[in-house]
Amino acid sequence: MRVDVVTIFPEFFQVLDVSLLGKARQAELVETHVHQLRDWAAFKADGTPDAHRTVDDAPFGGGAGMVMKPDVWGKALDEVLQPGGVLVIPSPAGVPFTQALAADLSTEPQLVFACGRYEGIDARVAEHYASVGYRVLEVSLGDYVLNGGEVAAFAMIEAVTRLIPGFMGNAESIVEESHSDGLLEYPSYTRPASWRGHDVPPVLLSGHHGKVAQWRREQQLARTRERRPDLLAADEQDTP
Numbered sequence: 001m002r003v004d005v006v007t008i009f010p011e012f013f014q015v016l017d018v019s020l021l022g023k024a025r026q027a028e029l030v031e032t033h034v035h036q037l038r039d040w041a042a043f044k045a046d047g048t049p050d051a052h053r054t055v056d057d058a059p060f061g062g063g064a065g066m067v068m069k070p071d072v073w074g075k076a077l078d079e080v081l082q083p084g085g086v087l088v089i090p091s092p093a094g095v096p097f098t099q100a101l102a103a104d105l106s107t108e109p110q111l112v113f114a115c116g117r118y119e120g121i122d123a124r125v126a127e128h129y130a131s132v133g134y135r136v137l138e139v140s141l142g143d144y145v146l147n148g149g150e151v152a153a154f155a156m157i158e159a160v161t162r163l164i165p166g167f168m169g170n171a172e173s174i175v176e177e178s179h180s181d182g183l184l185e186y187p188s189y190t191r192p193a194s195w196r197g198h199d200v201p202p203v204l205l206s207g208h209h210g211k212v213a214q215w216r217r218e219q220q221l222a223r224t225r226e227r228r229p230d231l232l233a234a235d236e237q238d239t240p
């Protein structure tokens with residue numbers, strides 16, 4: 001997989017080279033490229049030089065803040081997007097990012113993350129690339145607003161690339177994670193068996209694999225009911 005990030009803060013992604021992702025890059029499972037959006041803003045739409053390399057402008061219809069210019073993004077994405085590439089735009093107005101979507105994206109040949117700042121990117125950018133046949137996703141990590149798409153993109157890149165076959169040393173550990181079976185994961189314990197007066201649940205020391213599996217499933221359901229009832233179908237919730 002190739003991952004491209006277009007941003008006005010490319011330095012934010014230098015850590016991609018040293019993180020867990022770094023190993024995947026060495027294994028040539030993932031190829032990462034970070035691009036400075038301003039490199040495509042050196043000339044205005046009329047062809048005259050723009051010393052400030054402006055990437056934003058006032059919103060049509062008025063309102064606070066600035067909007068990122070479509071022409072600058074268009075020049076950048078025309079160069080960066082490859083045939084079959086997916087354009088991912090982190091946005092508070094996007095579809096929810098889920099483990100299922102991460103798994104879906106982990107099978108794509110290229111992901112291009114367009115990281116907006118200010119009030120976001122002119123809506124015609126997403127519209128244009130969808131109209132010429134690209135898969136375009138505006139994606140939200142949750143109901144909160146950041147100052148830009150970079151932090152969200154970084155989280156999505158990690159969530160997606162760790163699912164690429166061959167990336168994680170211990171493939172089993174992925175299967176039993178939270179959300180992999182639609183439920184939150186069970187609590188985990190390791191030595192010592194007693195710590196500050198807190199004992200590990202005895203069933204986990206029993207060596208009875210069937211009882212351990214049953215206990216873990218019960219813990220998953222109890223945790224999910226308690227913390228994330230939205231993940232349970234109506235008939236499984238403690239609805240009165």
Ligand SMILES: NCc1ccc(-c2ccccc2)nc1
Pocket residue numbers: 090091092115116117118119120139140141142143144145146147148149152
């Ligand atoms: N749901 C997380 C998220 C993703 C992106 C943004 C964002 C904010 C300002 C400009 C561009 C993107 N905020 C929150």
